[in-house]
Amino acid sequence: DHPIVQLQMKEMMAQISTEASDKRWWDYRELWNSHSNKRRLICVLGMAIMGQASGNSLSSYYLVAMMNTAGIKDEKFVLALNATNSVLGLIGSVIGARLTDRVGRRPLLIYSILFCSVIFAVITGTSKMAVDDPSNKNAANTTIAFVFLFGVVFSLGWTAQQSMYIAETLTTSTRAKGTALGNWASSCISLVLAYSSGPAFEKIGYYFYLVFVFWDLLEAAFIFFFFPETKDRTLEELNEVFDAPDPVKKSLEPRTAETVRATMNQNEAKVIDV
Template identity: 40%
Template sequence: MATQHAASASSAHSHDEKERISSPTSIAPPPTAPILEVTNADYALAVSEQKLNPYSWSSIRLFAVLAVAFMGSMSNGFDGQVMGAVNGMQQYLDYFGISGTDAGGGVGTVTALIFGIYYIGQIAGMAVAGPLADRLGRRGGMFVGAVIIIVGAIVVTLAKNTGYLLGGRFVLGFGVSITTTACPAYVVEMSPPQWRGRLTGLYNSSYYVGSILCTGVAIGTEQLSGTTSWRAPLAIQLVPAGILIIFSLWLPESPRWLLATGKPEQARAVLAKYHGEGDPNAPLVQLQWREFEEAIKVDASDKRWYDYSELVNTADARYRTFMMLLMAFFGQWSGNGLGYFLTVLFKNSGVESQRARLVLNFINTIVSAIGAFIGTALTDKVGRRRMWFWGTLASATMLAIATACTAEFGETGSSKSGSNSAIAFIFLFGFCYSLTYTPLQALYPSEVLHYNTRAKGMACYSLAVSCASFVNTYAGPIALERIQWKYYIVYVVWDIFECAMIWFFAVETMGRTLEELAEIFSDPHPVRASLRTRKVAVVEKETGDKHIIEVAQA
């Protein structure tokens, strides 16, 4: 009964707030009023009234909380690069009897299986990832996934034959599927709307923190003659998963999950603490709370572990799911699949020394990380759609030039400057790809999915990513063995196709709360609706309150 009373009181307060944030009018604004071009008037008003201070104690606590969730992305980054580095070590190839000495790293069917089984594990994990994050909460999903990752990392590190590697990497993939469902959903739901792009982009950019550590350690251990040379880099995967296990259950739960599970008082308290400097009546808190109550259902499909129907049962839902799947497949098929086999690419470019290839792999990771962090800083300024289109086009251009240089100068004894040009454009491709896709891969699918389908939708996203990545990692070593650099051309052509699809179908999500995105997807023309802006003036009344006046278009 107390819960119902609290919910009713908050609804009444929200109604008063909605009245105060009045609809735009066509009255001429005062000449001194600032004119803004916005996508949503209520959101613009709330942001103008409440400026978040990134140095406040409330914001610092929020950043610390989200840093724990970032460990989910870091765990994925460890695997994404450590196997690429280890695969280029002769000690590893000799121990497991894997072919690839002449290619600059493991290639062929055995390598394809070792890399691909990780994504089979992710595909299997998808069946439980969404229901776990809905049933146990985002924190519970993080914890369970991290425990499974620890088990897989131990098995891989202590591997005595390829059977251990295959089993351990399957378990790793299963655990990562759960954490990469729960962690980004948590980050996007805990982030204030005006910081959502940067914070969620920073989550995915943490991938490169793990990557840099792994590739750096691989350079240090590469000269060791025993199995420590490759076991040590593999063992580092235990670190981020361990941090998740220790701290995840101490985090505040997502306010959206709390409200959806019948805990409105706790939900409002978390929202006020992290988005309102402790004030439950702060404009951003009021705006989001009103939208929570309107959008989040207590009897939706997220309460039924088996029910995925809300992903496809309306035109709105189907378009959201289409956007999610577009990012899943494009994020994996834009050329980044070659990253697992960079040592082979460097061998194709004329680099003969194992150590030189590992050093170049490390440098490429740093260059890509710089691109990722720059992209993260731009997501809330440039917009998601624009960054996605132009970044994909730039990636295609860089990869096309790298392909041409490798074809011309990749043979041993060819022009040193030509070979260096091929390597430089491989680096530039990594920079462009990371600037574009690293921030967007966690942010965009989490944004476009409705709350009631977010956990299961992100599990489906992980499934799609895993399927696409399996194609990359299974086909990649076989294609590189048989057609070498010509394999790059497949990605160049596909990237051009991606650009066309993004131009015609991708919606812009910047400048709205998560709940306000419903007006885009319910429109008959979602792309046009997402790009539509209005000119408004924010006018302060004598009482100190502010309201919006729409400026007539010329």
């Protein structure tokens, strides 16, 4: 019977009664039929595509090719490195999941992807040194270390957020279809990279890493300008964020007792109208 609990129940009932119009499974127009929904869709597709196109597919599917490029060709050693990389990625994702509510979504995404760009630049240089001088074990070992570091950094900043951020940015009525569309986009980009990365390694070798050096920088800029911060926001507050002319700017406004009360009053007015 607590007033806050009652208000939250009314907010959810109002949202469902006014927005739950998902009656036709084939109709996806609700994902882009308004300014706020278009901005949400940008976040969904951006997260889905960048979550697969940031170079993480290389460190998972093409780790053997990366090691061969650095001059490491012992099969048992490469297999051990592959297993180690998976374990480090798991540790990074667990830590990242705990940091999302402390650091925030945007800082984790932006700084981790910038770090990934730097890592790929280093891997490019060390791979070149290893290829030019096969006896240079330091270059090969440095390549291994930075491949592992990439797995940890990407997992820390992105793995936990790939599904979470998409779910947070969608409304109740569009969450199922929006998530499905995001999964479709993610699968498409994964398919493209799966069939293009192998030939790219064969044609240009370690220079292929430079693609991700610059691509990850573009991703950081895209997130900075288009991804609102969802930390500490209820789904009802996010409606107000995405309805704003500049959702990113709105999301970065300090969340105070006054702003929360204003949102609650707006939602309570909607409940009364319903």
